[in-house]
Amino acid sequence: MGFVVQGISKPPLLGKGAVSSASGDETDAVVILEKIPFQEENITELLKKHTALHLQMSNDIYSTYRLLLPPELNEIKTTVVYPATEKHLQKYLCRAVYLIRETGEDYKNVTLPFIESQSFSIQWVYNILEKKAEADRIIYENPDPINGFVLIPDFKWNQKQLDDLYLIAICHRRGIKSLRDLTDEHLPLLRNISQEGGEAIQKRFGLMKTQLRVYFHYQPSYYHLHVHFTALSYDAPGCSVERAHLLSDVMYNLELDSQYYQKCPLAFAVRADEPLLKEFQEAGKA
Ligand code: G7M
Numbered sequence: 273m274g275f276v277v278q279g280i281s282k283p284p285l286l287g288k289g290a291v292s293s294a295s296g297d298e299t300d301a302v303v304i305l306e307k308i309p310f311q312e313e314n315i316t317e318l319l320k321k322h323t324a325l326h327l328q329m330s331n332d333i334y335s336t337y338r339l340l341l342p343p344e345l346n347e348i349k350t351t352v353v354y355p356a357t358e359k360h361l362q363k364y365l366c367r368a369v370y371l372i373r374e375t376g377e378d379y380k381n382v383t384l385p386f387i388e389s390q391s392f393s394i395q396w397v398y399n400i401l402e403k404k405a406e407a408d409r410i411i412y413e414n415p416d417p418i419n420g421f422v423l424i425p426d427f428k429w430n431q432k433q434l435d436d437l438y439l440i441a442i443c444h445r446r447g448i449k450s451l452r453d454l455t456d457e458h459l460p461l462l463r464n465i466s467q468e469g470g471e472a473i474q475k476r477f478g479l480m481k482t483q484l485r486v487y488f489h490y491q492p493s494y495y496h497l498h499v500h501f502t503a504l505s506y507d508a509p510g511c512s513v514e515r516a517h518l519l520s521d522v523m524y525n526l527e528l529d530s531q532y533y534q535k536c537p538l539a540f541a542v543r544a545d546e547p548l549l550k551e552f553q554e555a556g557k558a
Pocket of ligand 1: 396406424425426427428440488489491493494495510
């Protein structure tokens, strides 16, 4: 039985425990606690309204304090996955990480059979596409079943400030698992996401295309093609070089060579406890 608490402060805060349901059974849950960015208009209020200010150290013109805030200025965004599967618990627990360099052959021989053997549900994706969940949050939709997509705020973003703007574009077409499946056949879809997604964000949130980081994750957590849109100024989790692939680069590579992503090596990080690492080790590739 597990209960994971993760803060996005570095290093992450972790705790383990169990949650009791109304029936008294203990059920696994993941609770993610995130301190949200400051809102500029609150800064004056925040400095005036603090409940206590404790000096920690002072040296010449430098000093540091512990500033304690009233609850309304001290909000913590809380995401709950309940009931959580063992895979959810593992995903959020902190472990040593290793870099894998996956060739096209490795993908076919190791990664793909592994993905196909897994049953990690993408029901939440289908719920969004079918308007069974989050329908009121949709920012933009191109309803074309082949080249269309839904643009929606990522659930990591509370939409209160643009500093950590985070949306995802989820394609309508099913069966495109990840970057690895893309060929030039998908360029019209990718162009739509790039063009229409960017325009919709500019219209709704006022951020220009040049202020956005638009990318895929490889490996993704969910194997249904989606694109991340984050504010360029935001150091979003998962935007590091071993995971993020800019949509513009991907389109360019596919224009050069339709089979680019079936052939090229792709690096990604895996945690020590992830079964994919074991698969690569057993294949003598890690
Ligand atoms: O590329 P990757 O699979 O790693 O990213 C999936 C993205 O989907 C992450 O940024 C998640 O925060 C986001 N996400 C995951 N779930 C389960 C949901 C959800 O239920 N709703 C929304 N809006 N975003 C989600």
